[in-house]
Amino acid sequence: MAPREGDSRNGVYSSIKLTAFTKLPTNYPHKSFEQWLRGKRTDDGVAPYWRVHNKLYDLTDFVDRHPGGKMWLQVTKGTDITEAFEASHFGEGPEKLLQKYYVKDITTPRNSPYTFHKNGFYKTFKRRVEPILRKTGKGPSWKSLVIQDGLALSFLLLTFASTVLSSYTLAVLAGMFLSFTISCAHNYFHQRDNWRMYYFDLSGFSSHEWRVTHALSHHLYTNTANDIEISALDPVWVFLPKPDKNLIQRYGSYIYDLPMAPVIAFVAHLTRIFEVCIGITPLRPEYLLPYSVLFLMATISPSFWQAFKLFMTIHATTNCVFVAIGMTAAHHHPDIFHDGDRMRDDPDWGLCQLDAVRDRVEVTGNLLLVLTSFGEHTLHHLLPTVDHSKLSSLYPAFLETCKEFDIPFTFMKWSTLAVGKYMQMARITTNNNYPGFKKKAS
Numbered sequence: 001m002a003p004r005e006g007d008s009r010n011g012v013y014s015s016i017k018l019t020a021f022t023k024l025p026t027n028y029p030h031k032s033f034e035q036w037l038r039g040k041r042t043d044d045g046v047a048p049y050w051r052v053h054n055k056l057y058d059l060t061d062f063v064d065r066h067p068g069g070k071m072w073l074q075v076t077k078g079t080d081i082t083e084a085f086e087a088s089h090f091g092e093g094p095e096k097l098l099q100k101y102y103v104k105d106i107t108t109p110r111n112s113p114y115t116f117h118k119n120g121f122y123k124t125f126k127r128r129v130e131p132i133l134r135k136t137g138k139g140p141s142w143k144s145l146v147i148q149d150g151l152a153l154s155f156l157l158l159t160f161a162s163t164v165l166s167s168y169t170l171a172v173l174a175g176m177f178l179s180f181t182i183s184c185a186h187n188y189f190h191q192r193d194n195w196r197m198y199y200f201d202l203s204g205f206s207s208h209e210w211r212v213t214h215a216l217s218h219h220l221y222t223n224t225a226n227d228i229e230i231s232a233l234d235p236v237w238v239f240l241p242k243p244d245k246n247l248i249q250r251y252g253s254y255i256y257d258l259p260m261a262p263v264i265a266f267v268a269h270l271t272r273i274f275e276v277c278i279g280i281t282p283l284r285p286e287y288l289l290p291y292s293v294l295f296l297m298a299t300i301s302p303s304f305w306q307a308f309k310l311f312m313t314i315h316a317t318t319n320c321v322f323v324a325i326g327m328t329a330a331h332h333h334p335d336i337f338h339d340g341d342r343m344r345d346d347p348d349w350g351l352c353q354l355d356a357v358r359d360r361v362e363v364t365g366n367l368l369l370v371l372t373s374f375g376e377h378t379l380h381h382l383l384p385t386v387d388h389s390k391l392s393s394l395y396p397a398f399l400e401t402c403k404e405f406d407i408p409f410t411f412m413k414w415s416t417l418a419v420g421k422y423m424q425m426a427r428i429t430t431n432n433n434y435p436g437f438k439k440k441a442s
């Protein structure tokens with residue numbers, strides 16, 4: 001697919017050449033989940049309905065009864081939820097249920113370029129994994145639960161010990177365990193509502209927000225202009241290959257990653273608290289979770305100031321570890337598709353996911369490493385609502401589908417991805433071959 005001009009209403013961003021979307025999304029670059037949702041509502045233009053493929057549905061009466069939780073449908077009202085619907089469910093049940101809410105057909109083309117043809121890569125793969133998941137179940141195994149709760153408990157015990165002993169070494173360890181806890185909790189916020197997803201909020205990040213920015217934006221439109229994780233830190237981190245990036249944007253992150261990483265969740269949290277105070281965001285109880293830990297620390301510490309310093313040490317550590325792992329886990333390298341690069345001719349959603357994700361060989365196959373460092377990432381992207389503990393059993397079906405579609409699936413070394421993040425930031429030219437799985441590219 002040939003690159004198309006960005007939308008001029010986005011001013012300086014009009015130099016971005018897009019290949020996945022026909023124009024820059026409204027409100028690009030996205031800085032908050034509400035801003036992204038507002039832009040998507042404007043661009044998709046299907047209020048007061050929900051769009052799935054070329055049909056409109058009125059799900060108003062279903063929102064509160066949705067087995068995955070009402071939030072998913074509440075926030076997406078007025079938008080095209082095709083990718084979310086296709087990627088979140090298995091079997092014919094949800095499809096049949098959807099027909100109950102049919103309103104009318106819509107002829108305007110979708111903004112999203114992706115397809116879900118019956119005999120395409122993605123649907124074929126899903127048909128293969130369905131019988132396996134029927135046997136094993138999609139939800140967490142006991143090992144997954146023990147790891148999640150064990151990590152959270154370790155974080156709390158280390159926090160307690162660091163406070164009692166006034167130990168910064170233990171605070172750093174507690175921070176590392178908090179980072180592992182929230183990486184693991186990310187597995188849980190992708191699934192139906194469950195209390196373990198709130199472990200994520202212990203960090204100051206919000207599981208509610210990340211269900212939009214990560215599950216509905218990043219996961220469904222990976223590495224495109226509609227992926228908030230691509231633009232949230234623009235103009236500091238500019239991941240798309242933009243021709244007019246300046247030298248600081250291309251090479252500065254070698255230096256400014258260091259001061260940025262420790263404060264990233266603080267900034268997100270304080271912004272949210274400010275929005276709550278001025279009344280533009282409702283206060284959700286889970287926003288208070290980090291304060292409950294600080295309160296407990298203060299009650300057992302000789303002074304509040306001492307507890308506060310240890311608390312900040314814990315969170316600065318968590319942020320550094322989380323950023324270091326998250327940024328190098330799967331998506332950024334010049335060989336990986338970023339909007340503007342040539343897209344493959346078959347825009348099957350699953351195939352395009354393969355182009356925008358890479359797995360690290362070092363963390364594959366070990367559940368503890370997988371849960372704490374975003375492992376089995378390709379399978380997780382293809383099946384985001386399936387617990388990570390079930391993913392390794394799906395490799396045979398996945399590899400068989402890759403073989404059938406002539407897709408050579410490969411892993412990358414973590415070190416290659418770590419360097420790749422900086423190479424991607426420096427990149428200003430687009431790839432003319434669709435990246436990574438180049439077998440059929442000219």
Ligand code: HEM
Nearest residue numbers: 067068072076081084085088094097098138190191192385
């Ligand atoms: C934004 C769109 C949607 C998202 C993100 C979403 C997400 C989810 C999630 C996370 C689950 C739990 C999956 C699991 O635990 O296995 C779920 C289950 C379910 N959803 Fe949705 N959903 C969406 C739209 C819909 C729609 C439009 C329908 C039908 C009208 C629907 C019907 C169902 C059903 C029947 C289940 C239970 C499936 C099962 O237990 O196997 N969903 N959904």
